[in-house]
Amino acid sequence: MDNLIINKLQLIGSKVDLLSEGFNIIYGSDENYQFGVGVSVVSLLVNNPSTFFRFHLFLDVVKPDFLDKLSKISEQFSAEFNIYQLDNTLLKTLPASEVWSSAMYFRLIAFEYLSNDYDYALYLDADVVCQNALNLSTDVVKDVIAGVIADDIGVRGKSGMRLGVQGFNETYFNSGVMFVNLKEWHNHHITEKCFELLSVPNAKELYKYPDQDVLNLILREHLVLLAQRFNAIYTLKNELSDSTHQKYKSVITSDTALIHYTGVTKPWHTWSKYPSAKPFYDALASSPWTENDLKPAIKFAEKKKEYKHLLKQGAFFAGCISGIKYLFQKVRGKKDNL
Structure with a gap:
C-alpha cells in the first residue's frame, strides 16, 4: 500500500494547536475534481467554525497553484492539510469509465493507509457540499466498520436485483459519504477484499458502480445507516424538468448537513448556476477560487x-x-x- 504513495506534503495554519485531536476528513480526487474538493473543504470550515479539521487529500496530480490555495485556506481557517500523491498506474487497470475515473479507488487506499495513525475519518466525494454544522459523533461507528447513508430508493432496488442481494432494497448505500472506523476497517482487511472483487476478469460487467458495489457487498453486515441529512443526493439534471427551480427543496432541506451533487453536471460547471447550487456558491465566495474558475x-x-x-x-x-x-x-x- 505504501508504495502507491510517492509523495507527502503537509500544510498547517500558523495558529493551529498541534496537540488538538481534530476531526479527520478524507478526499480522493483526480485533477479534474480538485476545484470541487477545495470548495467542499471551505464549506465544511465555514459551517463548522468551532471544529478543528485535519484534511487528508489523496491525489494523482499535485500542482503549485492548488497547494498555494490550500495554504491560504489553512491560514485563514486554522486547518491542517495532509496531501498524499499517488501513483495511479495499477489502479487504472481496474474498471472505470468517462464519468468515473480510477480516482474512485483512492478512498480504498486512504482508509487502509490512515488506519495506522487515526481511529476515525469521514470520507467525502469532491461533489459534496456542507451547508450546516455536522454534529457527527464517532460514537455512532465505534462498534461497526462504517456509518453510511442509504442511496435513493430506485438505486437501492435496481442494485439489489443486479447484485442478487435482497436486503439491498433497504441498505444499499452511496459511497460518496462514509464515516469509517479505520481500525475496524484494517482488522477486517476491507481494502484487500475490495481489490480482490474488482480484479476478477468480468468485474466491469458485474459492477455498474465499481467501488460502491463492492463496498456494499463486503460491508453489508458491518455498517450502520446514518440520517439522510448527511448525504442528501441531488442531481442538477432535475433542473431541466423544473421551470420553478424550487423542487430541490424537497431534497435539500434546512436540516441538511451535506449535499451530494451526483450526475454529470456539477455545481462548479459554468452552466449550473441554479438556486439548488447556492451552497456551493456561498462556499466559493469564501474560498481562494472565484467564478472565473468555473469549469466549461x-x-x-x-x-x-x-x-x-x-x-x-x-x-x-x-x-x-x-x-x-x-x-x-x-x-x-x-x-x-x-
Whole structure:
C-alpha cells in the first residue's frame, strides 16, 4: 500500500494547536475534481467554525497553484492539510469509465493507509457540499466498520436485483459519504477484499458502480445507516424538468448537513448556476477560487448536458453553439468507430 504513495506534503495554519485531536476528513480526487474538493473543504470550515479539521487529500496530480490555495485556506481557517500523491498506474487497470475515473479507488487506499495513525475519518466525494454544522459523533461507528447513508430508493432496488442481494432494497448505500472506523476497517482487511472483487476478469460487467458495489457487498453486515441529512443526493439534471427551480427543496432541506451533487453536471460547471447550487456558491465566495474558475464542458458527457441547460436558461445562442459542438463530436466519434 505504501508504495502507491510517492509523495507527502503537509500544510498547517500558523495558529493551529498541534496537540488538538481534530476531526479527520478524507478526499480522493483526480485533477479534474480538485476545484470541487477545495470548495467542499471551505464549506465544511465555514459551517463548522468551532471544529478543528485535519484534511487528508489523496491525489494523482499535485500542482503549485492548488497547494498555494490550500495554504491560504489553512491560514485563514486554522486547518491542517495532509496531501498524499499517488501513483495511479495499477489502479487504472481496474474498471472505470468517462464519468468515473480510477480516482474512485483512492478512498480504498486512504482508509487502509490512515488506519495506522487515526481511529476515525469521514470520507467525502469532491461533489459534496456542507451547508450546516455536522454534529457527527464517532460514537455512532465505534462498534461497526462504517456509518453510511442509504442511496435513493430506485438505486437501492435496481442494485439489489443486479447484485442478487435482497436486503439491498433497504441498505444499499452511496459511497460518496462514509464515516469509517479505520481500525475496524484494517482488522477486517476491507481494502484487500475490495481489490480482490474488482480484479476478477468480468468485474466491469458485474459492477455498474465499481467501488460502491463492492463496498456494499463486503460491508453489508458491518455498517450502520446514518440520517439522510448527511448525504442528501441531488442531481442538477432535475433542473431541466423544473421551470420553478424550487423542487430541490424537497431534497435539500434546512436540516441538511451535506449535499451530494451526483450526475454529470456539477455545481462548479459554468452552466449550473441554479438556486439548488447556492451552497456551493456561498462556499466559493469564501474560498481562494472565484467564478472565473468555473469549469466549461470538456468531456463528451459534459457537452451532452451543457447545451440542454443553456437552452433551458434562455441562453439560446450559447446553447445552439454548444449543441452544434456536441453533435459534431458525436458524429466524429461514430466515424472513428467505423
